[in-house]
Amino acid sequence: MGDNRNVNLPPGFIFCPTDEELVVHFLQRKVSLLPCHPDVIPDLELYPCDPWELDGKALGEGKQWYFYSRKTQNRSTGNGYWKPMGSDEPVVNSDGGQKVGMKKHFIFYIGESGPAGIKTNWIMQEYRLSDPDSGSSRSSNRRGGGHSNIDYSKWVVCRVYERSEEEEEDDGTELSCLDEVFLSLDDLEDISLPN
Secondary structure, three states, X not given: OOOOOOOOOOOOOOOOOOHHHHHHHHHHHHHOOOOOOOOOOOEXXXXXXXXXXXXXXXXXXXXXXXXXXXXXXXXXXXXXXEEEEEEEEEEEOOOOOOEEEEEEEEEEEEOOOOOOOEEEEEEEEEEEEOOXXXXXXXXXXXXXXXXXXXXXXXXXXXXXXXXXXXXXXXXXXXXXXXXXXXXXXXXXXXXXXXX
């Protein structure tokens, strides 16, 4: 893709892929060593980068950033860490509902791992293939078997964005004033006071 991470798409085109398109058209082709047109998503080692540093490094479209990364257990950055939230969600194709991948959500916390971390509005969706061997067998057949010993299941494609305050607070339920006061008191446990 070259050194320019901010790809200019032709006028009238925006990059707004669905979950299925991210897994099938982009991630599966990358894992299979097949060309992807347009080749716009860069490889990026995510975890040294804080989310606000992605601009200029990842493919940015609107207020979302996209990139490929190697899957890792260490999700710490210079100023914080990505904490998983919820359980994995299946990504299914639109034709028959067949599972083609999995999606995991993460939220970014500033500070060290543990109760001292401060929750931010930065969200990451990490997509991986559901069958790690789904792409490598095709690529080894096309390329004469020379790449069959490489584990391509280590690749993920990520979408990072900053959730607005309205999105965070609007979950479809109405809260009374007292509920909001009690919920704000729960946040006091996360605050560490100096000695």
